[in-house]
Amino acid sequence: MKGLKILSALAFVAPLALLMPSFAASQERSDFQTVKAFEAQTKTVAASIDAVQTVQECADVALAIDRIQEEFTPSKGLLDKALYGEKFDERLSRLRFQLKLAQDKLGIIESQVTRIAELEEQVRALSGEVERLSGENLKLMGDVERLSGNIRTLGESNAVTGALVDSLKMVIGQLQKGIKERDQMIFALVDSLFQQYAKPVDQLADVEKRGLALRMDRNNIVTGVKTSIENNLKFLERAELKGSDLAAILQEHQRFSSQWKGLGPKLASLYLSNKQKAKELAVVDTLLAAWSAKARDAYWRGMNAAFSSKQIVVKPIASGNELVSNVTAYINERLTSERPGDEKLKEFNRFDALWQAEMTNGWLPLMESRGDLSADQRKLVEAKLQEWRESFEGTSPLTYAILFAVIVAILAALYVKMKKK
Amino acid sequence: MKASIALALLLLAGCSTLTLAPSDFAWPIMSELTADKNGNVKEERYHLSFNIKPLLFEELKDSVNVAGKSLSVIRDRQGFYYVTGPKFKKVYIFQHTTDGLGLSTSYEVQPAGLSNPEFEQRPPNIRLRSGRDSWLLTRHGVTTPPAPSGGAK
Numbered sequence: 001m002k003g004l005k006i007l008s009a010l011a012f013v014a015p016l017a018l019l020m021p022s023f024a025a026s027q028e029r030s031d032f033q034t035v036k037a038f039e040a041q042t043k044t045v046a047a048s049i050d051a052v053q054t055v056q057e058c059a060d061v062a063l064a065i066d067r068i069q070e071e072f073t074p075s076k077g078l079l080d081k082a083l084y085g086e087k088f089d090e091r092l093s094r095l096r097f098q099l100k101l102a103q104d105k106l107g108i109i110e111s112q113v114t115r116i117a118e119l120e121e122q123v124r125a126l127s128g129e130v131e132r133l134s135g136e137n138l139k140l141m142g143d144v145e146r147l148s149g150n151i152r153t154l155g156e157s158n159a160v161t162g163a164l165v166d167s168l169k170m171v172i173g174q175l176q177k178g179i180k181e182r183d184q185m186i187f188a189l190v191d192s193l194f195q196q197y198a199k200p201v202d203q204l205a206d207v208e209k210r211g212l213a214l215r216m217d218r219n220n221i222v223t224g225v226k227t228s229i230e231n232n233l234k235f236l237e238r239a240e241l242k243g244s245d246l247a248a249i250l251q252e253h254q255r256f257s258s259q260w261k262g263l264g265p266k267l268a269s270l271y272l273s274n275k276q277k278a279k280e281l282a283v284v285d286t287l288l289a290a291w292s293a294k295a296r297d298a299y300w301r302g303m304n305a306a307f308s309s310k311q312i313v314v315k316p317i318a319s320g321n322e323l324v325s326n327v328t329a330y331i332n333e334r335l336t337s338e339r340p341g342d343e344k345l346k347e348f349n350r351f352d353a354l355w356q357a358e359m360t361n362g363w364l365p366l367m368e369s370r371g372d373l374s375a376d377q378r379k380l381v382e383a384k385l386q387e388w389r390e391s392f393e394g395t396s397p398l399t400y401a402i403l404f405a406v407i408v409a410i411l412a413a414l415y416v417k418m419k420k421k
Numbered sequence: 422m423k424a425s426i427a428l429a430l431l432l433l434a435g436c437s438t439l440t441l442a443p444s445d446f447a448w449p450i451m452s453e454l455t456a457d458k459n460g461n462v463k464e465e466r467y468h469l470s471f472n473i474k475p476l477l478f479e480e481l482k483d484s485v486n487v488a489g490k491s492l493s494v495i496r497d498r499q500g501f502y503y504v505t506g507p508k509f510k511k512v513y514i515f516q517h518t519t520d521g522l523g524l525s526t527s528y529e530v531q532p533a534g535l536s537n538p539e540f541e542q543r544p545p546n547i548r549l550r551s552g553r554d555s556w557l558l559t560r561h562g563v564t565t566p567p568a569p570s571g572g573a574k
Contacts, residue, residue, distance in 0.1 A: 030550050031541040035450050081449035084466055 034075045035082045055108045059116035116196045126189040133182040140175040186224045201266045222280045229287040246302030253295040306358045320373035324381045331388045446500035451540040460487040495540035501560045508534040514560045528562045
């Protein structure tokens with residue numbers, strides 16, 4: 001009986017999924033093909049109405065009728081003449097009435113169907129957005145490759161222009177934004193799908209679970225998540241990324257991971273009996289682990305690159321402790337070195353500029369948020385920098401005046417004492 | 422004499438054809454008719470049936486393997502039937518006669534044979550589509566040279 005229900009859900013959703021509008025195709029269709037397609041689609045919908053069992057299925061049918069109307073309205077004139085026994089609008093009204101009867105029979109309220117149909121429309125729009133962004137991101141990745149190649153080639157002959165580097169930076173920025181947007185769309189899409197079922201996944205009936213799983217498949221959710229991670233991984237591998245880019249990617253990774261933590265178990269419960277999907281989910285977990293490892297690597301690589309890009313030779317850092325000890329060692333070395341004052345000041349200024357620009361507002365808050373750096377450790381390293389800063393602050397005229405007054409007082413006291421003798 | 426002339430005029434008036442006009446015999450959409458083992462095809466909607474063996478012999482020189490053979494048929498406003506089929510080189514124009522459908526005319530449209538012909542109403546013409554090609558037809562012949570589908574409206 002249970003098996004039969006699942007089969008009926010499969011038999012229900014699959015044909016409706018084929019009723020997606022294809023405007024390009026419909027423009028090419030002959031009159032005969034248009035009429036044939038309309039007849040076939042309305043026949044499929046009529047059969048689906050006979051099979052509806054859940055509110056989601058009713059919403060699917062309602063949307064399918066809307067899509068048929070949308071797709072065939074341009075051919076209304078032809079259909080009015082060509083349909084035998086009824087007109088275009090009459091056929092659609094008949095289907096809607098048939099659906100209403102089925103809903104009443106199942107005790108389903110119209111507003112529920114409308115709400116789910118709205119969410120499904122949202123899913124459709126988001127799905128289109130994901131597809132659009134995927135295409136754009138792919139193109140941007142190609143642009144990044146091309147520009148990086150140009151820079152590498154021209155770099156050999158020292159002919160890299162500022163404009164070329166700026167172009168690359170701009171494209172990287174666009175790509176980063178595009179990847180982030182696509183990630184957000186995927187999770188928004190998943191939310192819209194889950195919202196159609198007012199219960200947690202483990203409380204859904206089998207037929208509902210099956211329907212939800214089919215909706216997930218129809219929108220390629222698991223593949224979409226995989227693509228998101230793969231794009232992020234590819235982006236992370238770019239050598240041109242600067243500290244600030246990497247910090248943003250790491251934040252994105254944190255956000256994505258926590259969202260997947262919420263979604264992964266729900267999907268696992270949904271695909272409990274589907275070995276193929278369970279495998280795909282495992283692949284997502286593996287990819288996410290790879291992203292974590294790469295992100296962690298990039299995290300420290302990015303921080304070390306921030307120092308090395310300014311020719312500041314701090315020993316490689318791979319933990320909060322090492323940040324404190326290696327930066328402290330570096331500053332101590334500078335404090336005790338026997339070099340001219342001008343050189344030392346220049347070295348400090350270079351370090352301080354980098355610290356303010358990239359560490360104070362970029363890396364340090366990120367390290368703290370990830371638990372890699374405690375507030376005490378931050379205070380320690382900042383105190384060391386302050387010590388270095390103070391080492392360049394000269395003695396004030398007031399100090400000289402006080403010193404002078406003290407010496408004068410001592411001399412005066414000595415003089416008075418000697419005179420007494 | 423006068424009386425006999427008046428009688429002749431009266432007789433002529435009585436024999437003149439009564440015409441109901443305007444009239445429109447056009448089918449909005451073509452029909453795809455498939456032959457049974459005897460070569461008979463049937464159009465349910467318009468209650469039309471005829472045998473296609475002579476036509477298949479005329480066009481394909483085969484009136485034996487007729488079962489399952491399909492034809493595309495449409496009727497224009499004047500009531501002429503346009504008939505063709507896959508692998509046909511010609512379009513055949515028929516009209517009602519007391520003995521059956523009588524050939525009015527036929528003309529070649531695709532020397533290599535039509536692939537999947539479809540007729541459409543494009544008043545005052547009938548459009549024939551086959552693959553990417555299309556032609557505008559009248560009962561006398563082709564009015565335009567072959568054009569990509571959608572080009573000839």
